[in-house]
Amino acid sequence: MLDIAEELHRWFTEGRDLAVATVVAVEGSAPRPPGAALAVDRAGEVIGSVSGGCVEGAVHALCRQALEDGRTVRERFGHEGGGNGNDAEGDDGDPLAVGLTCGGVLDVLVVPVRAGDPHREVYEAAAALAAADRPTALARVVAGPAARYGGRALLLHPDGRHTGGLGGPPALDRTVAAGARAFLDAGRTGTLEAGERGARCGAPLTVLVETSLPPPRMIVFGAVDFAAALVRAGKLLGHHVTVCDARPVFTTRARFPEADEIVVDWPHRYLDRTRVDARTALCVLTHDPKFDVPLLCRALRLPLAYVGAMGSRRTHEDRLRRLREAGLTEGELSRLRSPIGLDLGARTPEETAVSIAAELVAVRRGGTGVPLTGTELLIHHEAAVRMG
Structure with missing residues (x-):
């Protein structure tokens, strides 16, 4: 109830x-x-x-x-x-x-x-x-x-x-x-x-x-055009959504009217001072090493629900190299979902937001992300547990 x-x-x-x-x-x-x-x-x-x-x-x-x-x-x-x-x-x-x-x-x-x-x-x-x-x-x-x-x-x-x-x-x-x-x-x-x-x-x-519980958090790093659509998708999924970027000219309420919070700060500094937990989702859309690397070095060592980063496969490989040089282990790197989202063939910001939201749901509920047509997979995954 x-x-x-x-x-x-x-x-x-x-x-x-x-x-x-x-x-x-x-x-x-x-x-x-x-x-x-x-x-x-x-x-x-x-x-x-x-x-x-x-x-x-x-x-x-x-x-x-x-x-x-x-x-x-x-x-x-x-x-x-x-x-x-x-x-x-x-x-x-x-x-x-x-x-x-x-x-x-x-x-x-x-x-x-x-x-x-x-x-x-x-x-x-x-x-x-x-x-x-x-x-x-x-x-x-x-x-x-x-x-x-x-x-x-x-x-x-x-x-x-x-x-x-x-x-x-x-x-x-x-x-x-x-x-x-x-x-x-x-x-x-x-x-x-x-x-x-x-x-x-x-x-x-x-x-x-x-x-x-209070709504789970989604923190969107990068005040880019894809972020506005992702904010709307995050709100649809019931998240408390924060947009964070170090560039004040882009990080404005006018650009992200549906976000719960707008923060102008370097992403890694904001992550250091904000509250996160095992239900928090981090979506890194900056695809710029000076923002991504210090942020992901911290994020991948925290007990978060989801850490995803946008970028091409070439960007992803370069990012992994930089993160290894920064000291991250293979186990920590395995928690990174990059390129972010499921394979939907998305092109527009709205389609990309759906792709990311779909991956978030799959991670939360234990879904596979494959089409249900022609399979006998469970449609509704049981999230409840039994305790003795």
């Missing part, structure tokens, strides 16, 4: 009762990953999506029912004709006549969040933190003897403390909080297994941990 935190926060601020439907498990090809959410208020207004349209109508009806009867339910929707009628207790029922055209299966947890519900305060706090771009993790029991947990949630705050709880013994909350902290450190949403009495003791439970 944290993927719709901004809208949820507004609804909570307005005092609305609502029900939240969250994708908690996916099998095969499905349009939305675990953590994707849809919410419905008393008037029937909808925000978010759990399937891109395939089962939204059925989930909307489940949310309206949950608002009336106050029950937390779990439903399965699949290619053979929809849900299995499972509620939070795991009872089997007849399949629904609603399914996914993509052939996958997804499980949806529907939780009413009404005035007076014991878990509402936790949901409100989670939405407020995520809407403010604060590091947040929310954990809920989604499988096992889940009925007794009734939508309860554990919230991990940016300072590491947790509030709320799953309704079991304190050992369960401590175990789940530790797992949630690991998921938050990795920036991932997924499930972990825990015993009902904590660790591996007691009845087995499956807990969904949703995480929300």
Whole structure:
């Protein structure tokens, strides 16, 4: 539900009762990953999506029912004709006549969040933190003897403390909080297994941990014509985008109106003083040794998500020679993606930006970059992990 935190926060601020439907498990090809959410208020207004349209109508009806009867339910929707009628207790029922055209299966947890519900305060706090771009993790029991947990949630705050709880013994909350902290450190949403009495003791439970982090950074070095298109592509992918160049005449707000930050500085000096992490993407478009070499000497020794550099193959070979002379190892050089982007035959700045953005997605999601036509490759790569 944290993927719709901004809208949820507004609804909570307005005092609305609502029900939240969250994708908690996916099998095969499905349009939305675990953590994707849809919410419905008393008037029937909808925000978010759990399937891109395939089962939204059925989930909307489940949310309206949950608002009336106050029950937390779990439903399965699949290619053979929809849900299995499972509620939070795991009872089997007849399949629904609603399914996914993509052939996958997804499980949806529907939780009413009404005035007076014991878990509402936790949901409100989670939405407020995520809407403010604060590091947040929310954990809920989604499988096992889940009925007794009734939508309860554990919230991990940016300072590491947790509030709320799953309704079991304190050992369960401590175990789940530790797992949630690991998921938050990795920036991932997924499930972990825990015993009902904590660790591996007691009845087995499956807990969904949703995480929300500030947008990942993209730093575009080089205020060239290709950079403006790449800024737009980076924003489309959800990055906080910075443009940096040492030449003030080119590095202006007028040329890059969609960038979050415009910095006039030598690239390597800016990299030395700015905050980067394992989700940061660096795109070096300067293809000038006096900028590239000192910048890449630093960048390739940092734990960054992506480092790409523009230039012809001749420029790339000359760049590698200079970087070797500067002392970089072959292992460090292997992290450099150059020439930058995937082979799309791109020529224009916009096409080149698509090529670079496609490579960024492939690196992030573990894709191959090859056409899906004629292959049996996964369409949606599973980013979530399991923890024991």
